[in-house]
């Protein structure tokens with residue numbers, strides 16, 4: 112059986128609080144996905160097996176979230192030519208700046224599309240994954256446009272005085 116189009120991988124269970132926002136955004140767009148814990152440091156063999164087999168398994172896009180010394184997105188990208196979007200998870204020690212710099216500064220030749228730190232990055236990674244898949248899926252393109260139109264319609268013209 113072919114894998115769903117999007118793989119969401121993360122370095123630890125503790126990353127799920129961030130990465131669930133990618134999963135929820137894909138759910139809202141009707142994009143099937145599989146979320147897995149794959150640590151570059153603690154489960155390196157699992158990472159190799161996943162990344163080397165991702166295309167053959169049927170995945171089309173990989174979203175990889177990690178924090179701290181965040182090697183997961185880059186190492187995954189080193190072993191698959193599928194598009195890899197990296198989400199820097201907000202770390203306790205350095206507020207995710209360590210994660211961001213670990214993910215974004217890839218050497219030329221192995222790209223990782225790096226998103227913002229934390230929830231915004233997870234949501235946007237899902238939206239980018241959907242945009243890539245929508246290139247070959249007219250129904251998804253319509254759902255993505257509708258998602259964006261709903262977002263636009265939800266923005267008030269003026270702030271509520273007592274809202275946070």
Ligand code: RP5
Pocket residue numbers: 121122123124125126150152176177178179180200
């Ligand atoms: C990274 O180390 C993970 O991606 C996580 O963000 C960070 C901390 O992991 P835990 O100690 O919470 O498992 O590999």
